[in-house]
Every structure is written in C-alpha cells, then in structure tokens.
Amino acid sequence: MxxxxxxxxxxxxxxxxxxxxxxxxxxxxxxxxxxxxxxxxxxxxxxxxxxxxxxxxxxxxxxxxxxxxxxxxxxxxxxxxxLAPPLAERGAYYRWLFFAAGPLEAAITDRDLGMEPNIEQQGRVGYGSIEAVLETLEVAVSAHEFIAGPHFSAADVYLGSHIGWGLQFGSLESCPAFADYWARVSDREAxxxxxxxxxxxxxxxxxxxxx
CATH class of the missing domain: 3.40.30.10 (Glutaredoxin)
Structure with missing residues (x-):
C-alpha cells in the first residue's frame, strides 16, 4: 500500500x-x-x-x-x-493482543486508581481479579519465545510495551518471566x-x- x-x-x-x-x-x-x-x-x-x-x-x-x-x-x-501469523494460525495472536488491550490494561489501571473489585464485584468486570490476570500473563510469556509462538509479531509490540512500561514505572511486579520476555521483545533495531x-x-x- x-x-x-x-x-x-x-x-x-x-x-x-x-x-x-x-x-x-x-x-x-x-x-x-x-x-x-x-x-x-x-x-x-x-x-x-x-x-x-x-x-x-x-x-x-x-x-x-x-x-x-x-x-x-x-x-x-x-x-x-x-508481523502477523498466517490467518489459520492467528488464534494466539488475536488472543494475547486483545488480552493486553482488555483485561491487562483494565486490571492494572483499576489497581493503580485504587479501584480493585472485591470478590462480589469480580464477576462483573472483564478481568475478574488482578491476580488472575498476572498469573495468566506469567504463564503465557513463558510458554514460547514470543507471545503468539516462535515468531515476533504485532502482539509482541503491544503486549511487550505494556510489560516494559509496567516494569519501568512499577505498575507491574517484576518477575523473571516478565523481565525475560521484555528483554527478548525489546532487543530489536526497530x-x-x-x-x-x-x-x-x-x-x-x-x-x-x-x-
């Protein structure tokens, strides 16, 4: 184009x-x-x-x-x-791209603003609890070299940026999985x-x- x-x-x-x-x-x-x-x-x-x-x-x-x-x-x-997998292989790509845009950003923002939902409220928010979001994310970034599989994609740009900022500004607790993933995706000339x-x-x- x-x-x-x-x-x-x-x-x-x-x-x-x-x-x-x-x-x-x-x-x-x-x-x-x-x-x-x-x-x-x-x-x-x-x-x-x-x-x-x-x-x-x-x-x-x-x-x-x-x-x-x-x-x-x-x-x-x-x-x-x-920067996108073939259409037939985009399940994980779409999943984690919009996981970052939805549950991850909402959960971190709510916590930073002191608005974490209590147990009764968790069923009414898309992310449930910040603990569930972070546990899910930690497993996901540890499963493969990149979030959608063996190749870097647009999902790594978006999710990686959230993790990088979270680690830099303290809105995301540092752990080896997050630090290692951020190091991998940010080690690029672009x-x-x-x-x-x-x-x-x-x-x-x-x-x-x-x-």
Missing part, C-alpha cells in the same frame, strides 16, 4: 507503541506531534479522533485509533514485514529506532525554543 501515512502522537503517550509498530513495518511515514491540551481537543484533531487522544494514524483515507487496532491494521497493511525518535521528540517538546 503506497498511500501516505501519518502518525499523530506525543512522545509521552501510548503513541510510542504505534511508533514502534511503524518502525517494525519499515514503511515511510510522517509524524505529527499533537500537544496535550487545546491542540489535542481542537476541532482539527477531533475530526481525526473524536476522543481527543493520541495515537492515531491516517493511511490514505483510512483513520485508525486505539493502539491494539493500529498494531493489527499495520500488520495487515504491510504483510511483507511478517524498537531502538522508535525509542530514539521519541526521546528526541520529548526533548524538543520540553525545550521548543532550543534554548
């Missing part, structure tokens, strides 16, 4: 996931930094993402928001990068390029005048 591709992002956001995924595809893209506050809530940007949040991508006439959706879309849009680009953007955002 040769349509122009734009990443709308901010270096201190989940846009880092989309940036990493784009670097994995090897495609050319334009980056538009959207600052928090009025720019992110402006009519211009709300026409792209009515939620007023980053990241988002525009690929030709197609707009995609939500990091998991962006990762899945880019894997399909650039199949030559090999990740290093993406991280370098975002760090540079963060410095520019903090010092826009170059003083």
């Amino acid at each position: 040769t349509e122009p591709l734009t990443l709308y992002t901010h270096p201190m956001s989940r846009g880092r996931i989309a940036r990493w995924m784009l670097e994995e595809t090897g495609t050319t893209y334009h980056t538009e930094i959207v600052t928090f506050g009025s720019a992110m809530k402006s009519p211009r940007y709300l026409a792209i993402n009515p939620m007023g949040k980053v990241p988002a991508i525009r690929h030709g006439d197609t707009v995609v928001t939500e990091c998991a959706a962006i990762c899945a879309y880019l894997a399909d849009a650039f199949p030559e990068a090999g 990740y290093r390029r993406a991280n370098s680009l975002d760090e540079q953007a963060a410095r520019q955002a903090a010092n826009p005048q170059g003083a």
Whole structure:
C-alpha cells in the first residue's frame, strides 16, 4: 500500500507503541506531534479522533485509533514485514493482543486508581481479579519465545510495551518471566529506532525554543 501515512502522537503517550509498530513495518511515514491540551481537543484533531487522544494514524483515507487496532491494521497493511501469523494460525495472536488491550490494561489501571473489585464485584468486570490476570500473563510469556509462538509479531509490540512500561514505572511486579520476555521483545533495531525518535521528540517538546 503506497498511500501516505501519518502518525499523530506525543512522545509521552501510548503513541510510542504505534511508533514502534511503524518502525517494525519499515514503511515511510510522517509524524505529527499533537500537544496535550487545546491542540489535542481542537476541532482539527477531533475530526481525526473524536476522543481527543493520541495515537492515531491516517493511511490514505483510512483513520485508525486505539493502539491494539493500529498494531493489527499495520500488520495487515504491510504483510511483507511478517508481523502477523498466517490467518489459520492467528488464534494466539488475536488472543494475547486483545488480552493486553482488555483485561491487562483494565486490571492494572483499576489497581493503580485504587479501584480493585472485591470478590462480589469480580464477576462483573472483564478481568475478574488482578491476580488472575498476572498469573495468566506469567504463564503465557513463558510458554514460547514470543507471545503468539516462535515468531515476533504485532502482539509482541503491544503486549511487550505494556510489560516494559509496567516494569519501568512499577505498575507491574517484576518477575523473571516478565523481565525475560521484555528483554527478548525489546532487543530489536526497530524498537531502538522508535525509542530514539521519541526521546528526541520529548526533548524538543520540553525545550521548543532550543534554548
């Protein structure tokens, strides 16, 4: 697909996931930094993402928001990068991509906000309990080299980012399984390029005048 591709992002956001995924595809893209506050809530940007949040991508006439959706879309849009298994083998790929987007993120966020459900409430939330989520995740990242099997995929970009951030900021308890998995999936040139680009953007955002 040769349509122009734009990443709308901010270096201190989940846009880092989309940036990493784009670097994995090897495609050319334009980056538009959207600052928090009025720019992110402006009519211009709300026409792209009515939620007023980053990241988002525009690929030709197609707009995609939500990091998991962006990762899945880019894997399909650039199949030559090999970031999604063959269709008949995508069970684990879809399972863990959306496990991270649903139960994992919700459980960690609720705990960080002091809103863990009690035993009676656990049946009403999609993840049940944070303990169940983390036990499930620990087993999953230990089963294979990568989350969907022997090959790196978009699911590793998304799930790996959650684990990496959790370990870095303390929202996820460190354990050998999580640390080893993060070391495996982040040891990639595309990740290093993406991280370098975002760090540079963060410095520019903090010092826009170059003083």
